[in-house]
Amino acid sequence: MIKITRKCPKAPCRGRISTAVDKAGPTEVACPVCGEPVKFEVPADLAPANGTMVGTAQSTGMVKRCACCPGREFFIRKDFPQRLGLVMVVIFGVIATYFYAYERIGMTFATLGSLVVIDAIIFFFVGKVTVCYRCRAEYRGVAYNPDHEGFDLATSEKY
Ligand SMILES: [Zn+2]
Numbered sequence: 609m610i611k612i613t614r615k616c617p618k619a620p621c622r623g624r625i626s627t628a629v630d631k632a633g634p635t636e637v638a639c640p641v642c643g644e645p646v647k648f649e650v651p652a653d654l655a656p657a658n659g660t661m662v663g664t665a666q667s668t669g670m671v672k673r674c675a676c677c678p679g680r681e682f683f684i685r686k687d688f689p690q691r692l693g694l695v696m697v698v699i700f701g702v703i704a705t706y707f708y709a710y711e712r713i714g715m716t717f718a719t720l721g722s723l724v725v726i727d728a729i730i731f732f733f734v735g736k737v738t739v740c741y742r743c744r745a746e747y748r749g750v751a752y753n754p755d756h757e758g759f760d761l762a763t764s765e766k767y
């Protein structure tokens with residue numbers, strides 16, 4: 609199942625509109641915040657193949673063209689809220705500092721070590737999300753496109 613999430617184009621509304629994609633072509637979804645109808649133009653590459661190829665890599669669509677704008681460049685990031693990651697680092701940092709202050713060096717390293725382990729577990733389990741550079745629409749459940757890399761500032765500045 610492919611899921612596309614995009615921001616509402618109607619300023620100043622910042623609603624997020626999600627839609628599940630099962631076929632190519634245009635769809636319209638109303639913004640949950642302001643009710644504005646928002647268009648998704650699903651390219652044929654992205655739509656899952658019609659049953660015939662189920663079970664193979666071909667059954668999942670691949671992002672080549674954005675469904676929300678003319679963008680053709682995408683980056684891949686972890687599907688994990690960055691703010692939550694930051695909060696975790698701060699909490700573990702405070703605990704480690706506390707142990708350090710009481711000269712519990714072993715516990716200090718244990719705390720920092722467990723943060724590394726948790727980070728690795730998260731990295732292993734969370735999915736990847738493909739994001740459009742131009743409009744920041746997010747694509748989940750799509751096949752991995754080898755042309756896409758992590759976020760690149762130089763590419764981002766073109767838009
Ligand atoms: Zn809206």
Ligand SMILES: [Zn+2]
Pocket residue numbers: 674675676677678679740741742743744745
């Ligand atoms: Zn886009």
